[in-house]
Amino acid sequence: MAKEITARTDDYSQWYIDIVKKANLADNSAVRGCMVIKPYGYAIWENMRDQLDRMFKETGHVNAYFPLFIPKSFLSREAQHVEGFAKECAVVTHHRLMNAPDGSGVVVDPASKLEEELIIRPTSETIIWNTYRDWINSYRDLPLLINQWANVVRWEMRTRLFLRTAEFLWQEGHTAHATREEAIAETRQMLDVYARFAEEYMATPVIKGLKTAHERFAGAEDTYCIEALMQDGKALQAGTSHFLGQNFAKAFDVKFLTEDNQQEYVWATSWGVSTRLIGGLIMTHSDDDGLVLPPRLAPTQVVIVPIPKPAAQINEEAEKIMKALRAQGIRVSYDTDEKNRPGFKFAEHEMRGVPVRLGLGLRDLEAGQVEVARRDTKEKKAVPLAGIAEYVAQLLEDIQQNLFDRAARFRAEKTTRVDTFDDFKAILETDIPGFISAHWDGTTETELKIKELTKATIRCIPLDGEVESGTCILTGKPSAQRVLFAKAY
C-alpha cells in the first residue's frame, strides 16, 4: 500500500477524507448523504457504544426502543421544536409500490397515500413523550431513566462522512423526573458521563459548558455540551445534554400525581452522542501516516508481524505472546499474510492506527527479544520476550495517557484570551485559530454579528470558567464572564 494520504498542512479536509477511506472506516453510499459504515469503522463504534452503555447502566438507565416514524402533527406540538426539526427531514407519504402500467419497473401506488405523513425521526422527544403519557401516572413511576440506541435522519445539504450525514447512528437518553432540581441534576450527570467518556476513552480533552440561547436545542430550557478542539483549530461539539423543563410534558400532557396528591407536569431531560464522535476521534489524534487510535477504543490493540514472514518457530512464539496478552484482556492479532513484505504491513497497520506493533523475527527470537513499535510516537525498541505481556499492557496505558496529554497540550497552546475585537479577528486569521476566550455582552444580536463578521461562534459558556467581569469585544457593553469562541464543525 502506497502512502497516499494528503498531508494535513496541504489540505486538511482531503486529509480527513483520505483517512476515513484508506483506513476503511466508511464510504459514501448510493443514497445522497447516507454513509456505509465499514466493518473497521463499525468496530470502533461498537467499542464506543459498549462503553457508553456500561456507563449509562451504571447510572441507573435502561434501554428501550421507540418507533422510527413520527406522525407529522407530533412535531408541531412543541413550538420551538418544530422550528428546529421540521425543516429538513425525510417524509413518508405512501405505503405501497406497484408495477408501472408501461412495464418500466415499479412506481408509487397513488392509492396508498397515508392520511397523515410520517417523518423519519430526526430525534425522538415527541414520540417518546407521547408514550410517556401512558407510562407515568404517579410519583411512584418516576424517575423514568431510558436510553435508546437508534438511527436518525436529518436531511443535511452538505454532508461529510461521520461529521454530518443524513442518516447517523446515535443514542438518545430521555428521562422524566418529579422535580426541576432532579432533572437538572440528571442533565449535569450525563454531561459528566460524556466528558468522562471523551477524556478517559477517546483521550480527547473537552470543555464542559452551556450553550447560548441561540445555540440551544429546539425545545430545551438549557443545553449543556462538551466541546473538543480538532487539529485544524476548529471546535467540534461532541455531545449535548438538555434540560427540557416541562416543555414536552406540557406539549404531550404528561402529568403525575405528587406525594401530596397534586397533578403536576413532569420534568424532562434528553442527551445524545452519535457516530460523529468517530470524526472527532480521527481529527484529534491522527497524523499524515494514517489513523491513530486510543488503545481503549482500538478494535485491535496489538498486532504481531512475523519478520520477514510466518515460520514455524515464529508462529509458535506469536501464539505464546497472544495467549499472554489475551490473558491480560488485550485485543491482539497475528498478521499471517504471506503475500506482502513487512514494510508494506507496517504501513498498513499504521494506516489503521493499531496502537502497538510487535515485529518478530528469528534473530529476535534467538536474542530473546521482540521489536516493539508504538503508533503514537513511532518509537521502536527491542524489548525482552520475558514479561512482554506486562510491558505491552503498561505501554497501552502509556499511549492512552500520551494521546490525552498531547491533545491537552495542543488545546492549551491553541486557547487564547483576547480583549479586543482586532485581536479576536487576528487570531481567527491564523492557520490554526483554536479556542478564543473573550467577553460577550450576552445578546443573540451580538453573537450573530460576530458570526457574520468572522464565522466564529460561541461554542459554550464554560462551566468552570472563572467569573470575571469585563466588556464585550464587539459592543463594549458589560460582561460577567468570558465565553469560548471558535470556528466549528
Add this chain to the structure above:
Amino acid sequence: MAKEITARTDDYSQWYIDIVKKANLADNSAVRGCMVIKPYGYAIWENMRDQLDRMFKETGHVNAYFPLFIPKSFLSREAQHVEGFAKECAVVTHHRLMNAPDGSGVVVDPASKLEEELIIRPTSETIIWNTYRDWINSYRDLPLLINQWANVVRWEMRTRLFLRTAEFLWQEGHTAHATREEAIAETRQMLDVYARFAEEYMATPVIKGLKTAHERFAGAEDTYCIEALMQDGKALQAGTSHFLGQNFAKAFDVKFLTEDNQQEYVWATSWGVSTRLIGGLIMTHSDDDGLVLPPRLAPTQVVIVPIPKPAAQINEEAEKIMKALRAQGIRVSYDTDEKNRPGFKFAEHEMRGVPVRLGLGLRDLEAGQVEVARRDTKEKKAVPLAGIAEYVAQLLEDIQQNLFDRAARFRAEKTTRVDTFDDFKAILETDIPGFISAHWDGTTETELKIKELTKATIRCIPLDGEVESGTCILTGKPSAQRVLFAKAY
C-alpha cells in the same frame, strides 16, 4: 397486582397479548403497526443479540452498517425480489416540511419532492450488493462475511406485537463467496447457528428444513429455515438462511477475478432473525401466571424477596447471597420495595418470568436456610444457606434443561404422521393440531390447494427427515419424502 391474564384455553390470542402487556415487554404505539419495545422486553432482546453476536463473530463475521434508504430502482433489479418486497413498504417522497400558509401547522413542501423515491429497507440485499460491487475485485476479497443489526420496515396490514409489526429489529447477514459450494456451506452453517441458539439459549426445539419453492425468499435459490411449535399447536418460523446463488451479483454486476484470472459472478447468502423471536419465546414457555423465561436469556435470573419486608439482618444476608451469586456470573436482584406484601411481589416476579425466587425471612435465617421457588414448575423448597450459590447455579441449569425437555416432549406429542387427507383434516380440526408429517407430490399447485382447503402450509422439507417414498395425501401422486405441515404464524 391482580392476576388478570386470560387463560390460554379461554383465548390464546388474548393470553399472548396479556403476557406482552402485563410483563411490560412491549406496547402499541401512536404509529400504525409500530411497537414500542419496553425496557424489560428490550433487555431480553439485548441478551439474544449479544449471544447471537458472539456466535456470528466466532464464525468469522464482522458487523457493518448500511443505509436505511433504498433507491426505488434498486428493488427492480432482481426480478423475484421486487415481486416479494416492493409491494407493502414505506416510501419517502419528500425531504422538507414548511409552515402551512394558513398557520395550521406544518405541511409537506411540494418543492422538496425527491427525483427518485426512497424505500425504507424491508431487507438490505439490494443496497448491500450495490456496495459490494465496489468492495469486491478479486478472489482475495472473498469471502466477505458481514452482518448488520438494524431496523427494517414492511407495511403489514395485520400486526401483532413482536410476531408481525411494520417496523422490527433484526440482524441480517450478507456474505459473498467465490464458489457455489462455499456459499451453500455458509448458508447451512448459519442455519446451524440459529438452531443452536434456539435450542441452547431459547430452550426451544426446532426443526431444520428447506422451504418449498413457493415459500422461498424472493431472490433466493434455496431458503433454509428453523421451525418451532407453539403451545397452541401452530408453527413459528424462527429464522431463515438463504442461498442466493449469483442472483444479486448478476443484478448488481458484482464480479471477481478468480485465481485463474477469470471474471466470475460472486455467490451470495443472506440470513436473519428478528424481534419475532421474543414472540416465539413467550409462546413456547409461558403459562397462565405469566412469562416463563429460560435462565440464559432472563434479564434477572434470581430475585431475592425479603419476608415480610426489608430488615437489617435480612438485607445483610441478601447482600452476601448476591455477592456469591454474582461471583458465579448470575444476574440477581433484591426486591427492596417496602410498599407491597410478599404475596404481591411473588405474583409480580412470576408475571415477569424470573426463573428463581429466594424468599428470605428471619425464621429462615435462624434455621440457616432460604426458600427457593422455581418459576417453571412452581415448586418451592427450603435449601441450606451454606452453598446456596452452587445450588442456584445448578438449579438455573436444570430449569434451562427442563424448559427444553418440556417443549421437546410437547412437540413430540403434537407431531403426527398421517397418510390420508381425511386424517390430515381431522388433526387440523383438533384444538392443538401441531406438526403433521405427510407426503406431498412436490408441486406448488398441490401445496396451494391444501392451504386453501385447510389453512395448513408446508413449513419445511426437514433436513434430517428419513427418505421414504409414498403418495401425496391430496393427489395420490408419488412422493419421495414426507414434509412438515402446520398452521403457522
